[in-house]
Amino acid sequence: xxxxxxxxxxxxxxxxxxxxxxxxxxxxxxxxxxxxxxxxxxxxxxxxxxxxxxxxxxxxxxxxxxxxxxxxxxxxxxxxxxxxxxxxxxxxxxxxxxxxxxxxxxxxxxxxxxxxxxxxxxxxxxxxxxxxxxxxxxxxxxxxxxxxxxxxxxxxxxxxxxxxxxxxxxxxxxxxxxxxxxxxxxxxxxxxxxxxxxxxxxxxxxxxxxxxxxxxxxxxxxxxxxxxxxxxxxxxxxxxxxxxxxxxxxxxxxxxxxxxxxxxxxxxxxxxxxxxxxxxxxxxxxxxxxxxxxxxxxxxxxxxxxxxxxxxxxxxxxxxxxxxxxxxxxxxxxxxxxxxxxxxxxxxxxxxxxxxxxxxxxxxxxxxxxxxxxxxxxxxxxxxxxxxxxxxxxxxxxxxxxxxxxx
Amino acid sequence: xxxxxxxxxxxxxxxxxxxxxxxxxxxxxxxxxxxxxxxxxxxxxxxxxxxxxxxxxxxxxxxxxxxxxxxxxxx
Numbered sequence: 001x002x003x004x005x006x007x008x009x010x011x012x013x014x015x016x017x018x019x020x021x022x023x024x025x026x027x028x029x030x031x032x033x034x035x036x037x038x039x040x041x042x043x044x045x046x047x048x049x050x051x052x053x054x055x056x057x058x059x060x061x062x063x064x065x066x067x068x069x070x071x072x073x074x075x076x077x078x079x080x081x082x083x084x085x086x087x088x089x090x091x092x093x094x095x096x097x098x099x100x101x102x103x104x105x106x107x108x109x110x111x112x113x114x115x116x117x118x119x120x121x122x123x124x125x126x127x128x129x130x131x132x133x134x135x136x137x138x139x140x141x142x143x144x145x146x147x148x149x150x151x152x153x154x155x156x157x158x159x160x161x162x163x164x165x166x167x168x169x170x171x172x173x174x175x176x177x178x179x180x181x182x183x184x185x186x187x188x189x190x191x192x193x194x195x196x197x198x199x200x201x202x203x204x205x206x207x208x209x210x211x212x213x214x215x216x217x218x219x220x221x222x223x224x225x226x227x228x229x230x231x232x233x234x235x236x237x238x239x240x241x242x243x244x245x246x247x248x249x250x251x252x253x254x255x256x257x258x259x260x261x262x263x264x265x266x267x268x269x270x271x272x273x274x275x276x277x278x279x280x281x282x283x284x285x286x287x288x289x290x291x292x293x294x295x296x297x298x299x300x301x302x303x304x305x306x307x308x309x310x311x312x313x314x315x316x317x318x319x320x321x322x323x324x325x326x327x328x329x330x331x332x333x334x335x336x337x338x339x340x341x342x343x344x345x346x347x348x349x350x351x352x353x354x355x356x357x358x359x360x361x362x363x364x365x366x367x368x369x370x371x372x373x374x375x376x377x378x379x380x381x382x383x384x385x386x387x388x389x390x391x392x393x394x395x396x397x398x399x400x401x402x403x404x405x406x407x
Numbered sequence: 408x409x410x411x412x413x414x415x416x417x418x419x420x421x422x423x424x425x426x427x428x429x430x431x432x433x434x435x436x437x438x439x440x441x442x443x444x445x446x447x448x449x450x451x452x453x454x455x456x457x458x459x460x461x462x463x464x465x466x467x468x469x470x471x472x473x474x475x476x477x478x479x480x481x482x
Contacts (some may be wrong), residue, residue, distance in 0.1 A: 063422040064438065125452075129445040 004175045005407060006251040007182075007243050008087030008236035009347050010079035013049035014229050014334050018082050022344075023351050027328060027380045029362040032336050033227050034214045038192055046201050046209050048215050049192045050229025052337025054275075068130055069143065069188035070108030073234035075340070076140040077147060081186060082146055083234040089182055092246045097181040099152030100145045100403025101171035102234075103163040105339030105394070106191045106377035113195055140188050151179040160394030161298070163187045164233055164342025169257035170401045171237050181242045186343040188232035197228060200293035205269055205302060213363050216336070218329035219306050219375040221368035226300040229335030233343030240407075241333050246248050255387065256270045256403030258282030267395050269308040276312035276391070276399045283389055283401035290317055290324040292386040296349040296395045299329020300336055305393060326358040326378040326383060333362055342392040342400065350404050357382050409479070410461030410472035414418050416447060417468070429443060 009019050014032030016022035025032070033050045043048040057066040057074045066074065067269055084090055089098070115131040133139055138156030145154045151176055159166040164187030194363070200206050206223035209215035216227040258279030266268035277305035297309050306329075313322040330348045337344055352358055357380050364377035391401045410430060418425040421437045428437070434444060441461075448459045457478040465471045 064420070067420065068442075126449060128449075129442040133442070 002176050002178065003240035003292070004172050004237050004254045005237050005240050005243050006254065006350060006404070007089065007238045007248045008083035008085070008341050009251065009345055009350065010082030010086070010234040011231065011344055012052055012075045012079045013231040013337070013344055014052060017052065017055060017194065018256070019347065022347070025333065026348055026351065026359045027357055028359045029378065029380065030333055031212060031218055031362060032229070032333055033203055034057035034193060039194055039247070044194070044197070046153065046206050046226055047209070047210055048212055050233050051192060052228060062368040068134065070111045070134045072104050072188045073140045073143050075181060075190060075230070076102065076144060076186070076188040076234070079186065079188070079232040079234040080144050080148065083236050086249070087236040087238070088248060090148065090237055093182050093242070095149050097152055098150040099174060100141050100150050100154040100182040100184045101157060101167045101174060102141040102144055102185065103157040103187050104140060104166050105158060105160050105163050105178060105189055105202045106196065107208040108139070109191050109196055110193055111135040113193060119176070143186055146398060148184060150184060158339065159398035159400060160395035160396050161336065161338055162342055162398040162400040163339035164344065164391040165346060165390060165392040165400035165402050166259065166342065166398065168235055168237070168254070168343060168346055169259055169400055172254045172257055172402070173238055175239050180316055182236065182238040184234060185230060185237055186234035187341070189338040189340040190230045192228055192230050196277055200228065204335065205267070207301065216301045216332050217363050218297070218301045218332050218361055219368065219371050220364050221366040223301045223303060223306060226302055227335035230232045231334070231337045231340045231344060233340055233347050234341060235346065238291045250407050252353055252404045253407045254402065255285050255405045257299050258399070258401040260399045262397030262399065269393055270397070271304070271311070273308045273312035273315055276393060277315035279389065279399040279401040280312060280316040280389065283403040284387065285403065285405070288387050290321045292384055294349060294385050294388040295325050295353070295354045296345045296388065297327050297329045297388040298391050299361065301331060301332055306371060309371055309391065309393070314404060322373055325373065326376060326381065326385070327373055328359055328361040330359055333365070335377035342390065345392065346390040346402055346404070349390040353385050353388035353404055354407060356384050369395055409455070409475045410468060413451070413468055413472055416450060420447070427467060430467065430472070432468045433466055435466065460473055
């Protein structure tokens with residue numbers, strides 16, 4: 001049986017533009033949510049977001065690439081470079097044994113908005129020829145394959161807010177079943193703009209809080225919606241023997257993947273949580289000591305999500321078992337990076353696992369009597385961990401859970 | 408004048424020193440693809456008030472400048 005390990009990780013997030021910075025902020029409980037700077041929010045109902053800060057695409061990628069890519073691809077390229085550098089994979093693998101599984105929840109919506117404006121104001125002859133290849137949501141995957149010479153399977157998955165987890169899970173299976181020896185996996189999102197915010201706002205999914213410390217408050221009784229964020233996460237997955245043979249630094253092992261669908265409603269999770277529970281059970285290796293498991297929950301801070309996830313954990317592992325788990329939501333710090341969130345949170349789970357430290361759920365003030373598990377309020381906790389899970393639930397009813405263990 | 412404008416546009420887009428671009432420079436050598444060429448044509452149309460159809464023959468700075476100058480003279 002082939003085994004799959006992680007040999008590189010990269011991240012661009014609202015709390016740090018690389019993994020070391022993200023790690024420090026994650027364990028310190030840094031809040032990356034603040035007033036939106038990308039456009040004027042004076043008259044907007046929704047004023048907060050988790051923006052990526054100090055990201056200079058021209059300086060990082062060069063003028064040509066910056067001009068020809070949407071920010072969601074730019075975040076992907078920068079995160080991928082970090083992960084590739086850490087893995088040392090480049091030049092050590094046959095290009096057709098190296099693939100990409102990388103998605104986005106929405107794709108290049110900033111580009112779409114700009115070019116639609118051009119169409120309305122200047123007519124069809126002034127719509128940029130770069131429009132389609134900048135916007136289409138598979139294009140981050142395509143650009144990553146070009147940048148890192150990956151001629152193996154290259155797919156772009158999209159399962160809304162579960163995208164980043166699905167990409168890891170499907171990449172894991174691609175290696176497990178022998179279709180590739182290494183996969184660049186992840187998700188990216190850059191959708192903080194008036195159109196997306198209005199859309200999610202009218203879905204009644206967003207927090208309208210103006211206090212940045214009372215907006216993304218997963219599992220807290222006061223929770224009332226999520227806070228939009230952006231960024232990218234990348235994991236380099238590699239077949240274990242391949243990694244060992246080239247003397248790679250092995251970070252952790254991918255040891256499970258659960259993928260199900262509620263088949264219930266387009267936006268609301270199934271309150272019974274039957275299939276979220278199944279995804280959790282499918283991902284967690286049998287015989288794992290639940291008191292040594294960390295769950296990086298989807299924990300969006302919407303009333304329904306956090307309740308459903310709590311129900312699912314109880315259903316999957318019994319009430320008594322679920323109470324042993326160490327749980328937290330890093331969205332309390334980053335906000336919700338949509339398609340990127342699953343990968344960034346998987347990275348958080350791996351960082352927790354490898355340092356035996358559970359990152360906190362910050363701004364947790366008022367416990368909800370219905371949500372009675374250990375959500376690691378406000379302060380990181382040191383505790384021995386054997387397995388880390390990361391769960392994500394997306395519009396469309398997509399549920400994805402990935403599992404990691406030490407090697 | 409047209410040629411200088413094209414060189415300035417190319418230097419800006421490709422982050423190349425303008426002194427390295429001449430009339431004989433091929434667009435392909437600057438890493439410019441057909442999408443970039445179409446985009447540059449749009450900018451030239453706006454700049455000179457012309458309608459420019461890009462063709463594969465217009466593959467150097469000098470040839471493009473000549474075509475633009477001809478269109479501009481025609482008014």
